[in-house]
Amino acid sequence: MxxxxxxxxxxxxxxHLHERIIRAMSRQMIGHRGKEFSEIMEYCVEGLKELFGTKNDVYIISGSGTAGLEAAIASFSKLRRITCIDNGKFGDRLGRIASRYTEVDVVRFEWGKPVDLEVVENSLAEGSEALAFVHNETSTAMLNPAKELAKLAKKYDALVIMDGITSVGGDEVKMDKWGIDVAIVGSQKCIGIPPGLAAVAVNDNAWNYYSESCPFYLDLAAYRKKLADMQTPYTPAVPLFFALEEALRIIEEExxxxxxxxxxxxxxxxxxxxxxxxxxxxxxxxxxxxxxxxxxxxxxxxxxxxxxxxxxxxxxxxxxxxxxxxxxxxxxxxxxxxxxxxxxxxxxxxxxxxxxxxxxxxxxxxxxxxxxxxxxx
Ligand SMILES: Cc1ncc(COP(=O)(O)O)c(C=O)c1O
CATH class of the missing domain: 3.90.1150.10 (Aspartate Aminotransferase, domain 1)
Known part of the structure; x- marks a missing residue:
C-alpha cells in the first residue's frame, strides 16, 4: 500500500495532530515511578481539572474512552438501579456497560432526537439511584442538556455519571457547578492527542457507591490511592503523557x-x-x-x-x-x-x-x- x-x-x-504534540512524543523513555513522571502527571491532572470544571480528583487510565466509562460505571455500581439515556450509539453503549454491573433502565429516544425530561424523571422516580448519559452524542452530533439532566437527577438524590468523551476540552463542561458526580473524557478527541488515555473525574459523593466488584485494572480505588504520589497503579502509556502535557500547554496558551x-x-x-x-x-x-x-x-x-x-x-x-x-x-x-x-x-x-x-x-x-x-x- x-x-x-x-x-x-x-x-x-x-x-489530526498538532506538530508540537507529534514532537512531544518523540523522545527517550522515562520510568513511571520517578520524579519526572510525577511532575508531568501533576501538570496533567491539574490541567484536566480545568477542562472538567472540577476541583475533585481526576484519574488517568491507559485505555480508550470506553475503559474510562467502564471504570466509572463498574467502580460506582453499588446501587439498586441505574437509568441510562440512549439517544445515540454511545448512549446505547452506556446501557450495555451498566447492565454488566447492576440493574439498568434504558430510556430510549430516537437517535438524533432530544431527550424528554419527563420520561427520564419517571425512570428516576421508579427507584433509580443513578443517571448516566452522554453529553455530546457523537453518533448523531447532538449536545444533550447536561445541566438540566444533572439537576433532575439531584431531585432524586441520584448519582450522575456523564460521558464527556467528545465535549470535555472542546465545549463548556462545568462538572462541579452542574452537579455531575463522575465524568469521563478520551484523549483522542477535543484534547487532541492520539488514542490511548481516558480520564475520569470523580467527586466525594461518588465514593458512597463504590463497589469492589469491578474489573481489577479499572478499579478506581487503586487509581485514587496512587494519585497521592502522582502515579498510576500500573505501567501507563508514558508517551501519551508526554503528548497530554504538551496538549494541555497548548490549551493553556490558547x-x-x-x-x-x-x-x-x-x-x-x-x-x-x-x-x-x-x-x-x-x-x-x-x-x-x-x-x-x-x-x-x-x-x-x-x-x-x-x-x-x-x-x-x-x-x-x-x-x-x-x-x-x-x-x-x-x-x-x-x-x-x-x-x-x-x-x-x-x-x-x-x-x-x-x-x-x-x-x-x-x-x-x-x-x-x-x-x-x-x-x-
Ligand atoms: C461520546 C462517546 N463515548 C464513548 C466513545 C468511545 O470511546 P473509545 O472509542 O475511545 O473507547 C466515543 C468514541 O467515539 C464517543 O464519541
Missing part, C-alpha cells in the same frame, strides 16, 4: 474560553455551509439540547452513496470524514472539528466535500458564509 503522509483527518476522533469559541465557530461554519449548500443537518435539537459544537452530522443527499462521497474525498484529496454508525450507515456523513483544527483545514474540507457533491448535482456552491464565520479565528 502506498504510504500517505499528507492526509487530513476530519473525523470525530482520532484527530485559553479554554478561546478554545471553546473556536470549536463553536468551526461547527457553526459547517452548519451554515450545509444550509446554504442545500443539505440537511441530521439532529433535531429542542430548546434544551443543541447541535454539537465538536462534530456535525449531515444527511447524505439522495443519489450519493457513502463510497461516492467519502471514498472520493479520501482518494482525491486525502481527507477523511466519517460516515454514519449502525442504522445511520450511508444515511449521514459527519465532519469533526475536535482538538487543534483551524480554519485552514475546515475550509479545505468543506471545499473538497462540496466539489465531490457537486459532481452528483447534490449541492450548491456555498462557501461564502462559512468563510465569513471563520474570519473571526
Amino acid at each position: 502506498k504510504m500517505k503522509f499528507d492526509g487530513l483527518l476530519m473525523i470525530p476522533g482520532p484527530v 485559553g479554554l474560553e478561546n478554545r471553546i469559541k473556536r470549536h463553536r465557530l468551526l461547527s457553526k461554519a459547517v452548519r451554515e455551509w450545509a444550509g446554504e449548500a442545500g443539505l440537511r443537518i441530521f439532529p433535531e435539537p429542542d430548546e434544551l439540547s443543541d447541535y454539537s459544537n465538536t462534530v456535525t452530522a449531515i444527511r447524505m443527499p439522495e443519489g450519493v452513496t457513502d463510497r461516492d462521497l467519502r471514498g472520493t474525498l479520501l482518494g482525491e484529496y486525502g481527507i477523511t470524514i466519517s460516515g454514519g454508525q449502525e442504522h445511520l450507515k450511508g444515511r449521514i456523513f459527519r465532519i469533526g472539528n475536535m482538538g487543534n483544527i483551524g480554519k485552514r483545514q475546515m475550509i479545505a474540507t468543506l471545499a473538497a466535500v462540496q466539489d465531490v457533491l457537486m459532481r452528483y448535482n447534490a449541492c450548491r456552491p456555498a462557501l461564502h458564509a462559512a468563510i465569513e464565520i471563520l474570519k473571526e479565528l
Whole structure:
C-alpha cells in the first residue's frame, strides 16, 4: 500500500495532530515511578481539572474512552438501579456497560432526537439511584442538556455519571457547578492527542457507591490511592503523557474560553455551509439540547452513496470524514472539528466535500458564509 503522509483527518476522533504534540512524543523513555513522571502527571491532572470544571480528583487510565466509562460505571455500581439515556450509539453503549454491573433502565429516544425530561424523571422516580448519559452524542452530533439532566437527577438524590468523551476540552463542561458526580473524557478527541488515555473525574459523593466488584485494572480505588504520589497503579502509556502535557500547554496558551469559541465557530461554519449548500443537518435539537459544537452530522443527499462521497474525498484529496454508525450507515456523513483544527483545514474540507457533491448535482456552491464565520479565528 502506498504510504500517505499528507492526509487530513476530519473525523470525530482520532484527530489530526498538532506538530508540537507529534514532537512531544518523540523522545527517550522515562520510568513511571520517578520524579519526572510525577511532575508531568501533576501538570496533567491539574490541567484536566480545568477542562472538567472540577476541583475533585481526576484519574488517568491507559485505555480508550470506553475503559474510562467502564471504570466509572463498574467502580460506582453499588446501587439498586441505574437509568441510562440512549439517544445515540454511545448512549446505547452506556446501557450495555451498566447492565454488566447492576440493574439498568434504558430510556430510549430516537437517535438524533432530544431527550424528554419527563420520561427520564419517571425512570428516576421508579427507584433509580443513578443517571448516566452522554453529553455530546457523537453518533448523531447532538449536545444533550447536561445541566438540566444533572439537576433532575439531584431531585432524586441520584448519582450522575456523564460521558464527556467528545465535549470535555472542546465545549463548556462545568462538572462541579452542574452537579455531575463522575465524568469521563478520551484523549483522542477535543484534547487532541492520539488514542490511548481516558480520564475520569470523580467527586466525594461518588465514593458512597463504590463497589469492589469491578474489573481489577479499572478499579478506581487503586487509581485514587496512587494519585497521592502522582502515579498510576500500573505501567501507563508514558508517551501519551508526554503528548497530554504538551496538549494541555497548548490549551493553556490558547485559553479554554478561546478554545471553546473556536470549536463553536468551526461547527457553526459547517452548519451554515450545509444550509446554504442545500443539505440537511441530521439532529433535531429542542430548546434544551443543541447541535454539537465538536462534530456535525449531515444527511447524505439522495443519489450519493457513502463510497461516492467519502471514498472520493479520501482518494482525491486525502481527507477523511466519517460516515454514519449502525442504522445511520450511508444515511449521514459527519465532519469533526475536535482538538487543534483551524480554519485552514475546515475550509479545505468543506471545499473538497462540496466539489465531490457537486459532481452528483447534490449541492450548491456555498462557501461564502462559512468563510465569513471563520474570519473571526
Ligand atoms: C461520546 C462517546 N463515548 C464513548 C466513545 C468511545 O470511546 P473509545 O472509542 O475511545 O473507547 C466515543 C468514541 O467515539 C464517543 O464519541
